[in-house]
Amino acid sequence: xxxxxxxxxxxxxxxxxxxxxxxxxxxxxxxxxxxxxxxxxxxxxxxxxxxxxxxxxxxxxxxxxxxxxxxxxxxxxxxxxxxxxxxxxxxxxxxxxxxxxxxxxxxxxxxxxxxxxxxxxxxxxxxxxxxxxxxxxxxxxxxxxxxxxxxxxxxxxxxxxxxxxxxxxxxxxxxxxxxxxxxxxxxxxxxxxxxxxxxxxxxxxxxxxxxxxxxxxxxxxxxxxxxxxxxxxxxxxxxxxxxxxxxxxxxxxxxxxxxxxxxxxxxxxxxxxxxxxxx
Numbered sequence: 001x002x003x004x005x006x007x008x009x010x011x012x013x014x015x016x017x018x019x020x021x022x023x024x025x026x027x028x029x030x031x032x033x034x035x036x037x038x039x040x041x042x043x044x045x046x047x048x049x050x051x052x053x054x055x056x057x058x059x060x061x062x063x064x065x066x067x068x069x070x071x072x073x074x075x076x077x078x079x080x081x082x083x084x085x086x087x088x089x090x091x092x093x094x095x096x097x098x099x100x101x102x103x104x105x106x107x108x109x110x111x112x113x114x115x116x117x118x119x120x121x122x123x124x125x126x127x128x129x130x131x132x133x134x135x136x137x138x139x140x141x142x143x144x145x146x147x148x149x150x151x152x153x154x155x156x157x158x159x160x161x162x163x164x165x166x167x168x169x170x171x172x173x174x175x176x177x178x179x180x181x182x183x184x185x186x187x188x189x190x191x192x193x194x195x196x197x198x199x200x201x202x203x204x205x206x207x208x209x210x211x212x213x214x215x216x217x218x219x220x221x222x223x224x225x226x227x228x229x230x231x232x233x234x235x236x237x238x239x240x241x242x243x244x245x246x247x248x249x250x251x252x253x254x255x256x257x258x259x260x261x262x263x264x265x266x267x268x269x270x271x272x273x274x275x276x277x278x279x
Contacts, residue, residue, distance in 0.1 A: 019051055020057075021052065022055075022124060023057070026059055029065055029110040029114065033069065034103050038139050038142075055117060059117075066110075068107075072154070075156045081156075103152065109128075109130040109134055116172040126227070161184075164178055164250070167251070177224075181269075185264065188214070188267065189257075219267075240272050240273060
């Protein structure tokens with residue numbers, strides 16, 4: 001159920017008769033089943049031209065967000081054990097960590113669609129495509145886990161991604177700065193070393209899935225960079241200096257190398273941002 005607080009539409013009943021992108025994103029975000037959420041996101045949001053967009057609607061959730069299952073148990077990041085890819089159990093735990101990231105990434109993309117009114121239609125379409133990609137990623141990793149006798153929810157995880165989503169709920173500039181181009185961009189740095197470990201362990205299936213994820217995540221971080229700069233330009237803000245302000249204000253983690261500079265440049269980070277990062 002979606003509560004409509006305000007809209008430029010003259011007849012709110014039209015949203016009950018015809019699905020609309022931002023309302024659907026909020027509905028899917030509230031789904032607790034990861035499998036159902038991934039399937040629905042791929043099915044309903046993948047065909048982007050089929051759903052109209054109402055940028056003027058001001059929406060409110062009718063249930064706690066995000067919808068998620070009772071498991072995995074969410075713990076402090078320091079309590080999540082280190083994992084080795086050189087045993088079957090270790091590889092399962094690592095894949096589970098990837099699945100958890102991708103499930104959260106579905107939630108993050110859906111949240112960006114419904115939460116922020118008054119932006120260009122292209123903003124919502126971009127995050128619609130990202131949501132569909134993240135749903136595919138989760139499905140691929142969940143299938144690998146299932147083939148190996150495991151399921152998402154078996155291992156402890158942490159809630160760092162969604163915590164930053166909540167911190168930036170009132171500010172689309174902060175959201176773009178600190179979720180896609182900070183926390184999700186860390187995946188650009190972390191995925192190649194993880195893939196190398198799976199390769200040394202002889203796990204070709206995991207390597208293939210990680211290649212797909214890294215390829216797509218470059219584009220997802222690029223979406224965050226593009227809209228962060230657009231929002232900064234609209235407000236007359238310098239992207240590099242304002243990023244430092246936002247990172248301090250919202251307690252963003254201090255990023256540590258080594259950095260995948262090739263992937264970051266491909267994702268739209270400019271040389272001033274690379275210099276600030278490497279300092």
